[in-house]
Amino acid sequence: MFKKLILSVLFISTPLLWAANSDTTKTDTKAPLHGFVGTAVCGMCHHTDKQGKQLDIWKESKHAQAYKTLETDEANKIAKEKGFDTPAAKTEACLKCHATGYNVEASLLGPKFKVEDGVQCETCHGGGGDYKTLSVMKNKKEAMEKGLQIHEDMNAFCVTCHNSESPTWTKDSKFDTEAMWSKIKHTIPADK
Ligand code: HEC
Ligand code: HEC
Ligand code: HEC
Ligand code: HEC
Helix, strand or coil: CHHHHHHHHHHHCCHHHHHHCCCHHHHHCCCCCCCECCHHHHHHHCCCCCCCCHHHHHHHCHHHHHHHHHCCHHHHHHHHHCCCCCCHHHCHHHHHHHCCCCCCCHHHECCCCCHHHCCCHHHHHCCCCCCCCHHHHCCHHHHHHCCCCCCCCHHHHHCCCCCCCCCCCCCCCCCCHHHHHHHHCCCCCCCC
């Protein structure tokens, strides 16, 4: 445990590595480089048929419920069994995969940001404070320089949370990326 801590301290002490690292679980425990604006802001543009209705698709997904799940009796029971004396929604070891922005300075959270939105746009795409404007968004390279994260290696990305560290993971669990992506797929229509 202590060894792991030292290793992670060494790792996060290099800003370049921070930027290169898209592992959300780890990003969340570090100071983010960019502010979070919240799904309502991303959804202002990403809700039309032409864009691909990302907001609606996300709202229908379980990711949108991930924080609320922590407020259930079932979650509190799991947290207790794991030896935590705080409710699940106040336990960092649960929040790290079920929420975003719970551990950052208030000044980094925009007025529309809600921790209750659970696993939200910016959990996966990075804090949008600096890339959310139309002119930046239209320029993929610039957007990425300003914090937009895209995940060409989806296999590697999803399992940063979907893994055996999750208390509800069983020995029979496995993550089928293709099947799971088909449940949350939100691509921009090609013929827009
Ligand atoms: C002002 C409107 C606007 C807002 C707000 C906005 N976007 Fe975008 N976004 C766009 C447009 C336009 C594109 C480019 C679409 C295209 O290339 O056809 C885009 C592209 C993207 C892409 C695809 C990048 C690529 O080329 O692969 C992602 C991912 C994305 N946005 C995520 C977000 C997230 C997350 C937020 C909130 C933090 C957000 N956007 C806020 C308008 C917006
Ligand atoms: C930040 C952590 C995190 C990341 C990254 C993440 N997920 Fe999830 N995912 C969760 C949590 C937490 C739940 C459970 C939410 C609930 O039920 O409260 C979940 C649930 C789901 C579900 C619903 C469960 C089911 O069996 O239908 C799907 C589908 C899913 N995730 C797909 C994906 C895919 C695909 C990726 C990668 C593109 C991904 N997730 C990345 C945390 C994450
Ligand atoms: C490593 C990431 C991770 C951590 C840490 C984590 N979870 Fe989860 N949790 C998930 C994922 C992913 C799922 C979705 C499982 C699935 O695919 O159905 C999930 C699902 C759940 C569910 C079931 C939701 C349902 O659909 O019934 C509960 C309850 C839950 N988690 C509680 C907790 C509690 C309490 C903690 C802290 C003690 C915790 N989790 C920590 C990733 C995590
Ligand atoms: C669980 C993680 C996850 C969440 C939550 C999530 N996305 Fe994505 N998103 C991805 C992945 C993975 C891709 C495919 C690879 C890529 O282009 O980033 C993607 C792709 C996109 C694209 C580009 C589609 C294309 O055709 O190029 C846009 C736009 C986008 N997401 C916007 C959003 C918005 C807006 C939200 C919130 C309403 C959101 N995403 C929530 C993981 C996520």
